[in-house]
Amino acid sequence: MGSAKFLSVFSPASKQQRQDNFENYWEFTQQHGGQLFEDNKDLAKKRAKLAHFKANPVSLRTPLADPDAFYRNCVDMKDDPQSLDKITLMLTGMYKFARHEWVGIKGAWDVVPNMANSHTVEDKISRVHLAEEFCHWRLFDEMLRTCGLEKVEWVPLSPGKEWIYEQFPKVPGFLMDSPAFVTELMGVTYYFYLDRLIDELLVDEPEVRIRLKELLDEITIDEIAHVGQRRNFIGPVGIKVSKMLVKPFYKLFFADIPEVGILFDIDQMIKDGEAFDFNEVPDYMVERSWIPSYCKA
Numbered sequence: 001m002g003s004a005k006f007l008s009v010f011s012p013a014s015k016q017q018r019q020d021n022f023e024n025y026w027e028f029t030q031q032h033g034g035q036l037f038e039d040n041k042d043l044a045k046k047r048a049k050l051a052h053f054k055a056n057p058v059s060l061r062t063p064l065a066d067p068d069a070f071y072r073n074c075v076d077m078k079d080d081p082q083s084l085d086k087i088t089l090m091l092t093g094m095y096k097f098a099r100h101e102w103v104g105i106k107g108a109w110d111v112v113p114n115m116a117n118s119h120t121v122e123d124k125i126s127r128v129h130l131a132e133e134f135c136h137w138r139l140f141d142e143m144l145r146t147c148g149l150e151k152v153e154w155v156p157l158s159p160g161k162e163w164i165y166e167q168f169p170k171v172p173g174f175l176m177d178s179p180a181f182v183t184e185l186m187g188v189t190y191y192f193y194l195d196r197l198i199d200e201l202l203v204d205e206p207e208v209r210i211r212l213k214e215l216l217d218e219i220t221i222d223e224i225a226h227v228g229q230r231r232n233f234i235g236p237v238g239i240k241v242s243k244m245l246v247k248p249f250y251k252l253f254f255a256d257i258p259e260v261g262i263l264f265d266i267d268q269m270i271k272d273g274e275a276f277d278f279n280e281v282p283d284y285m286v287e288r289s290w291i292p293s294y295c296k297a
């Protein structure tokens, strides 16, 4: 492993290194996403990418056998999941994952300072980060539509659960930074598994397979940057706590998405999360993403 380019995401970092990395990330994120359209929770470059995909649609050669199975099970699993085919499980699982993300960011958007009231580089980074997450939700929506699920609707959680999500961003940073970091790490782990599953399940659907992977890449490249960025909020004690949180967090989150445990090996996902060091990230993603300086060998 002497040639490894990157170090564990749990590698230590000094306060000065973290401050420098925030500045560096802020430079990166502005050119990466382009102009922030705050009223629309959108970013110029991401908007253009999505518009390009929508203007050049592709569709399945063989449409989904039972789209109603998706609509019936996407919010809550009503059928016996073992009775569903793997493509349906992949798509309902994606919906559930994206819905969690969507609910979380809706709650946070109204609570964190807007750009006009962001006075620190960390606040500005967080505002753009949230806008990127809204773009991910739109990209997931497009992935489902690409599979012919034109009737997909985004259903809010119950008001009580939505309220709980709205409280998270109000919790002080030293308590929330580790969970926020581990959540991003979990996202990256899931997206890498999802990418391989798309290859496996859509061998006979080259156009849709390629498109889904292009859409997912747009998300994954951002999320890799988010992993480093959220890690950068964390001090020496918090980073140890974060590593301990990987297992319970992954287990807790995926317990709500039964599809994940059927399609993937959650114990292996946890091991991958604990061992994450950017070396498995393909070069074309590294080039477009961001990695903290102290994670570079």
Ligand SMILES: [Fe+2]
Residues within 6 Å of the ligand: 101, 132, 133, 136, 187, 219, 223
């Ligand atoms: Fe995301």
Ligand SMILES: [Fe+2]
Residues within 6 Å of the ligand: 133, 184, 187, 222, 223, 226
């Ligand atoms: Fe993210």
